Amino acid sequence: MRERLRHGIAARARRHWRLLAAAVVLGAAAAAAAAATGPGPQAVVEETTEEVLALMESRGEELTGDPVALHEALAPILTPHIDFQGISAQILGPYWRRADEATRERFIREFQRSLLRTYASSLEEYDGGVALRILGSRRRGDEVQVGMEVGGGEAPARVIFQLHERGGAWQLIDLTVEGVSIVHNFREDFRARLRDKDLEAVLDEMAARNREIGFQ
Template identity: 30%
Template sequence: MVPGGYDAPRAPSTIDRLLVRKRIVNRLLCLLLAAFLSVAALAKPAQSADAVVTTMTEQVLAQGALTDAVSIKALVESAVMPHVDFRAMTARAVGPRWRTANEDQRARLMAGFEALLIRTYAGALSEAGGARFRLKRSAAVDASTTEVWSDVTVRGGREPIALNYRLALQDDRWKIVDVSVLGVWMVATYQTQFARVMERSGGIDGLIQELEARSKAP
């Protein structure tokens, strides 16, 4: 006892220190768990990958057969593009040289690529009237990527056309980043074509000119 009748402060024992540490660790774990649950709730997709593909495809098929470029472009812009990460798709198709392109070049590449795709698939859209869509299955590739398998049967009783999609989760939305028709993935196909064009034409500007020329061809 110290002068004045008071007991001297007791030094914390090993057990006391361990209890304090345990309480701190428990609080940190609780905070981490709360943060994890909050992030998981925010990252939950507003719409499943299956639903994105089904909604988009049925909206396109509901328009029936389209034959003029203006109507096809309007349909693509309204029904398809909101569900596509077209910047990422174009970047992958262009390949490593995308990183060296400036924003103006990138915008022209995206516009040219979109015009090319519309021209390429205009024939298929002209036969969309009466076509039937069937969702087959989906499977996760990894935590943020999934593939959706489907097919479309056009009028005339021909064999179904296999139409598969690869989607990436961005914030809380699934976005299409690649499409496979009859087993051929679109991005890989165009990546090979674009690489050849850039090799013989001198790079990004040569590819832009090629894409813009194709979009204006009769």
């Protein structure tokens, strides 16, 4: 099961932007990367990734068929280490700044659920045989980047986790797969939708899709 998971990450990284959403969930493995009193960035990435993979190895068949159960199982591991508010603000831009607090909270909730829904669908493609290799970390201004190589051979996929510090903890703020940023992709997608609809209508659509798979 673990080898199937690793293969799926690499395959989708090369051929479909939706992996970006899946990877941000798995990519929260990088989230605590530069904590002063904890393990170094490479150790944190490796250990947290292994924790997620171990969960999927032990409960994979059960969780891939139940996105709500998957969300409940992964949230305690990953949610504290993803800056969903910061990511949402980047994606919505001026729409975020104009939204009231209730609308912002609703977007964060439905966006998080959508990521888990995409992650669940991506698990269907995992079919074995690809390794993960940590490339190291570097600081860029107030942020830290942690690199990971997914897959062996001549053309492994390159994943970069981008973190910043909030409230004394390092959190994931963006993720790049093969040079493509998740924030950029989601920003383009949502702004295209918002050209024809207001934010409440877009949120209603997101909530309806999430309810279809069991989120209340």
